Amino acid sequence: xxxxxxxxxxxxxxxxxxxxxxxxxxxxxxxxxxxxxxxxxxxxxxxxxxxxxxxxxxxxxxxxxxxxxxxxxxxxxxxxxxxxxxxxxxxxxxxxxxxxxxxxxxxxxxxxxxxxxxxxxxxxxxxxxxxxxxxxxxxxxxxxxxxxxxxxxxxxxxxxxxxxxxxxxxxxxxxxxxxxxxxxxxxxxxxxxxxxxxxxxxxxxxxxxxxxxxxxxxxxxxxxxxxxxxxxxxxxxxxxxx
Numbered sequence: 001x002x003x004x005x006x007x008x009x010x011x012x013x014x015x016x017x018x019x020x021x022x023x024x025x026x027x028x029x030x031x032x033x034x035x036x037x038x039x040x041x042x043x044x045x046x047x048x049x050x051x052x053x054x055x056x057x058x059x060x061x062x063x064x065x066x067x068x069x070x071x072x073x074x075x076x077x078x079x080x081x082x083x084x085x086x087x088x089x090x091x092x093x094x095x096x097x098x099x100x101x102x103x104x105x106x107x108x109x110x111x112x113x114x115x116x117x118x119x120x121x122x123x124x125x126x127x128x129x130x131x132x133x134x135x136x137x138x139x140x141x142x143x144x145x146x147x148x149x150x151x152x153x154x155x156x157x158x159x160x161x162x163x164x165x166x167x168x169x170x171x172x173x174x175x176x177x178x179x180x181x182x183x184x185x186x187x188x189x190x191x192x193x194x195x196x197x198x199x200x201x202x203x204x205x206x207x208x209x210x211x212x213x214x215x216x217x218x219x220x221x222x223x224x225x226x227x228x229x230x231x232x233x234x235x236x237x238x239x240x241x242x
Contacts, residue, residue: 003087004045004109004116009069012048014197015105019050022104022133025185025236026051030102032181032238033129035059038100042066042123044088045106049076055102056081064098066091089116096125103132108156108165117176121241130178130239133185136166139233146215148230155202166235178239191230193219 009015019026035041039061043052046065049072056063065076065083076083086092088106101120110116120130137156140149156163173180193216204212222228 004068004089004111008201009047009071011197011200012050014194014200015048015050017194018105018198021189022185022234024187025183025234026054026104026131026133029131029133029236029238030055030058033100033131035100038129040064040098040125041100041102042091042093042098043102044091044120045103045109046076046081046083047072047105049079049081051102051104052076052081053079059100089119091119091123093123095122096128097123099125099128101128101130103130103134105134107132107134107169108161108163110162110165111160113162113165113168113172114175117172117178121176121178124241126241128241130173130237130241132169132235132237132239134166134169134235134237135163136233136235137163138167139164141229141231143229146218146228147211148215151204151208151211152199155199155204155208158203166233169235169237170239173237173239178241180237180239183236185234185236188229188231190225191219191228195230 035058038059041055041059041063043055043063043065046052046067052063052065065081066086067073068087073083073085101124107116137153142148153163170180170182
């Protein structure tokens, strides 16, 4: 079975900002998944644990965090969260071990999305729910267009990610035997230079680094929050196992 391609952890502050932006859609999705009644949750690809504590606070039981990164596992252990080192495409758990499986910015690193979702379905109890929030860089909008989307998609593909995973989630969930509901994060946010830190750890060409420096210069000297409009679509999936 193949393993995922997730790189080193991105900067903690950048992850926290992105997680805060997704808080509203995530909260609504978790509410639809009846998180307040869930007793055994898996945070798959937990990373820094930015959302793990939120899941633990809202559920009726306990959360287990899973990540392949030794740094992530060590960080989560020090916070007292039950943590397992492992890959989300080959989950080290028995069948029907959880009643909610959560992904955020994780499935884009899958080398085999069908396998990853089949594994999630396997460890879900009947009546359990998968919740996923994943980006779709193929639908990224810019005005004026400075080529950031092209750079980001190329860098993600070089790293082994699927920058268009968002649009594939609902169909892949159905193949895994899950009944999926889907929505898009509807509200654009002003784009600041700090968001570029999410590119750290991704391999860029010399030309891309030059372009990125020019983008950063434009962003730094922009007047007004909406001088440069950038919107990255996020797909939110809530999928039930019957």
